[in-house]
Amino acid sequence: MEGLVAxxxxxxxxxxxxxxxxxxxxxxxxxxxxxxxxxxVIRLAGRAVRAxxxxxxIDSSGLAAVGARGPRTDYASRVIVQFKDAVDTAAAxxxxxxxxxxxxxxxxxxGRYVVEPIAGLDALGLVSRxxxxxxxxxxxxxxxxxxxxxxxxxxYNLQWHLKTIGAERMxxxxxGDPSVAVAVLDTGVAYEDxxxxxxxxDFGGTVFLPGYNVFTHDAHAxxxxxxxxxxxxxxxxxxxxxxxxxxxxxxxxxxPVKVLDSEGFGSNSGIAEGVDYAVNFxxxxxxxxxxxxxSLGGTTRSQALQSAIDRxxxxxxxxxxxxxxxxxxxxxxxxxxxxxxxxxxxxxxxVKAPYSSxxxxxxxxxxxxxxxRDDNGDGRPDGVLQQTFDPDSAARGRYDNFAYYFVVGTSxxxxxxxxxxxxxxxxxxxxxxxxxxxxxxxxxxxxxxxxDDQFGWGLIRPAEALKGLGLSK
Amino acid sequence: xxxxxxxxxxxxxxxxxxxxxxEAQAGDFAVTFDGGLRxxxxxxxxxxxxxxxxxxxxxxxxxxxxxxxxxxxxxxxLRIRRHGERAFAADRTSEAFRLGHPLTFTMTEGLxxxxxxxxxxxxxxxxxxxxxGVVSWKERSDIAGLIETSSRSSGVFEGRAGxxxxxGMLRLGLEGGIxxxxxxxxxxxxSRVYEEDDLGGLFVVAKIGFSRK
Numbered sequence: 001m002e003g004l005v006a007x008x009x010x011x012x013x014x015x016x017x018x019x020x021x022x023x024x025x026x027x028x029x030x031x032x033x034x035x036x037x038x039x040x041v042i043r044l045a046g047r048a049v050r051a052x053x054x055x056x057x058i059d060s061s062g063l064a065a066v067g068a069r070g071p072r073t074d075y076a077s078r079v080i081v082q083f084k085d086a087v088d089t090a091a092a093x094x095x096x097x098x099x100x101x102x103x104x105x106x107x108x109x110x111g112r113y114v115v116e117p118i119a120g121l122d123a124l125g126l127v128s129r130x131x132x133x134x135x136x137x138x139x140x141x142x143x144x145x146x147x148x149x150x151x152x153x154x155x156y157n158l159q160w161h162l163k164t165i166g167a168e169r170m171x172x173x174x175x176g177d178p179s180v181a182v183a184v185l186d187t188g189v190a191y192e193d194x195x196x197x198x199x200x201x202d203f204g205g206t207v208f209l210p211g212y213n214v215f216t217h218d219a220h221a222x223x224x225x226x227x228x229x230x231x232x233x234x235x236x237x238x239x240x241x242x243x244x245x246x247x248x249x250x251x252x253x254x255x256p257v258k259v260l261d262s263e264g265f266g267s268n269s270g271i272a273e274g275v276d277y278a279v280n281f282x283x284x285x286x287x288x289x290x291x292x293x294x295s296l297g298g299t300t301r302s303q304a305l306q307s308a309i310d311r312x313x314x315x316x317x318x319x320x321x322x323x324x325x326x327x328x329x330x331x332x333x334x335x336x337x338x339x340x341x342x343x344x345x346x347x348x349x350x351v352k353a354p355y356s357s358x359x360x361x362x363x364x365x366x367x368x369x370x371x372x373r374d375d376n377g378d379g380r381p382d383g384v385l386q387q388t389f390d391p392d393s394a395a396r397g398r399y400d401n402f403a404y405y406f407v408v409g410t411s412x413x414x415x416x417x418x419x420x421x422x423x424x425x426x427x428x429x430x431x432x433x434x435x436x437x438x439x440x441x442x443x444x445x446x447x448x449x450x451x452d453d454q455f456g457w458g459l460i461r462p463a464e465a466l467k468g469l470g471l472s473k
Numbered sequence: 474x475x476x477x478x479x480x481x482x483x484x485x486x487x488x489x490x491x492x493x494x495x496e497a498q499a500g501d502f503a504v505t506f507d508g509g510l511r512x513x514x515x516x517x518x519x520x521x522x523x524x525x526x527x528x529x530x531x532x533x534x535x536x537x538x539x540x541x542x543x544x545x546x547x548x549x550x551l552r553i554r555r556h557g558e559r560a561f562a563a564d565r566t567s568e569a570f571r572l573g574h575p576l577t578f579t580m581t582e583g584l585x586x587x588x589x590x591x592x593x594x595x596x597x598x599x600x601x602x603x604x605x606g607v608v609s610w611k612e613r614s615d616i617a618g619l620i621e622t623s624s625r626s627s628g629v630f631e632g633r634a635g636x637x638x639x640x641g642m643l644r645l646g647l648e649g650g651i652x653x654x655x656x657x658x659x660x661x662x663x664s665r666v667y668e669e670d671d672l673g674g675l676f677v678v679a680k681i682g683f684s685r686k
Contacts, residue, residue, distance in 0.1 A: 431568065437563035473661045
């Protein structure tokens with residue numbers, strides 16, 4: 001099952017039919033490769049989100065940069081000292097000297113001082129000295145605080161999946177880098193103006209590598225379905241640009257590879273061809289592709305595809321695939337291959353989505369949503385909101401009717417894991433096995449303790465994964 | 474150990490060294506401070522993952538008492554600070570990847586020791602010794618501006634051998650040995666992945682002491 005709810009990007013009013021469901025062949029990706037079933041198109045009328053729909057934004061980009069590089073001042077080495085009311089300034093400053101404070105700054109609002117210790121004395125030592133003085137009411141190490149980065153994209157507050165995975169803390173640590181690319185093997189991506197195809201409006205700042213189309217054997221991997229553009233947007237939609245939605249690894253590069261046709265169908269041979277393209281790509285003598293996202297699947301085990309994926313993993317590329325949308329076990333292939341990270345889907349409650357396939361090969365979960373629910377109470381269905389274009393228009397040959405869509409499925413969960421893999425690669429973890437282990441060890445257990453067939457190792461926690469491990473914690 | 478910290482301990486040691494002989498009786502007491510390389514070689518994979526092979530520098534201060542010709546008893550305090558990065562390894566056989574988040578690991582040891590001094594060989598006296606005490610460690614990570622800390626204490630044991638030369642009040646020495654701090658770490662972090670729990674390792678330090686004779 002795959003559902004859509006459209007939020008027009010530009011139109012102030014959007015008056016298509018409300019909650020209209022019907023069989024949809026143009027969304028046949030999961031039909032073709034994940035087994036039988038009906039997909040749904042669900043459109044929401046009269047609930048268009050506009051830049052002026054009441055949301056006001058403060059640009060926090062400068063604060064984000066501060067958070068990423070760490071404080072210039074060593075705040076943690078300082079001490080806060082509150083002197084008792086009866087202690088005058090001269091006495092307080094005498095105490096600072098006796099405690100071996102090198103420099104003290106008095107608060108403009110009373111007897112509170114910030115004191116820096118002399119060389120060789122740390123903050124705890126200075127605190128200890130102050131606490132032994134009868135003039136002191138309290139003394140404590142000064143703490144470090146920093147601004148939390150929250151993007152100013154006007155639809156960010158509707159992207160519940162980003163809150164579920166703790167994206168703001170994640171962005172404090174890592175936002176990706178163009179030197180690390182995710183190959184999106186899908187229906188293509190709306191990444192260039194070419195013929196009837198148009199670049200999606202919120203890919204303005206996104207870096208794209210040369211693409212590949214396995215059907216036409218050329219570099220134009222344009223999306224003629226909708227699915228690949230939505231998946232690529234989950235990973236790297238332009239973020240903090242004041243409009244649209246946010247992407248997880250938005251400073252990473254995307255390599256569009258078209259392996260599925262306009263109806264979402266493809267073949268194992270075509271996917272193997274796309275994997276080989278991503279593996280053999282070179283730019284300046286190096287291959288920036290560190291992750292391959294496969295939001296697709298089928299029930300046929302293919303030696304050709306397994307071999308191609310083996311080559312990718314051997315080349316240091318992490319391969320991520322969606323588990324499937326049939327609520328069956330086992331998960332589809334290629335998710336079922338041992339060296340592929342198989343991703344299932346949870347809803348806004350962190351409960352397994354009703355469509356999410358499961359089994360012994362399931363590795364991790366990410367929010368894929370459930371359009372029948374509104375667990376965060378924002379008045380919107382709980383799908384994953386990103387940009388793509390209208391699939392109905394696409395079926396008529398128009399690929400420029402861009403909008404923001406709530407889409408549900410393991411196809412939406414997998415790219416979140418791929419994006420995290422790209423962030424981890426940029427952070428310094430270069431081995432696919434280590435990337436998978438790091439995500440698994442830091443996952444939030446939402447099922448049985450340890451690994452289980454319904455949730456794998458649990459829900460990804462990007463910020464925890466990006467922290468890595470200390471010596472003993 | 475930072476330069477500031479080393480300098481501070483050295484200054485305290487020097488001051489104490491100058492002061493104690495005046496108060497000590499018959500030259501039996503001495504104050505010593507030492508500095509040198511300290512490794513975590515008992516947990517080599519953890520050390521390599523976090524500190525990337527960089528050795529640690531430690532500085533210590535001790536008070537000793539010589540009983541008779543051969544026996545020396547002492548108490549010592551030692552501080553070691555090492556700078557590394559947070560890391561990750563998939564399992565105990567895997568390569569570690571460093572994630573760039575600065576990590577500072579500080580150990581403070583308190584030891585009681587006993588040493589046996591052999592007869593002089595030329596100008597130097599060889600000695601061997603054992604120590605036991607407590608090590609307290611603190612780990613501090615800076616992850617994009619947020620500080621995470623953890624700390625713990627455990628027992629520490631030490632075996633050592635060295636050469637010492639006495640020149641009037643001045644006592645110079647070179648000492649090597651190994652420290653064991655079992656079960657100090659290993660409950661989490663990289664040390665758990667590598668199944669290593671010992672913070673100890675080989676060390677080489679230079680010593681300078683002050684006594685009455």
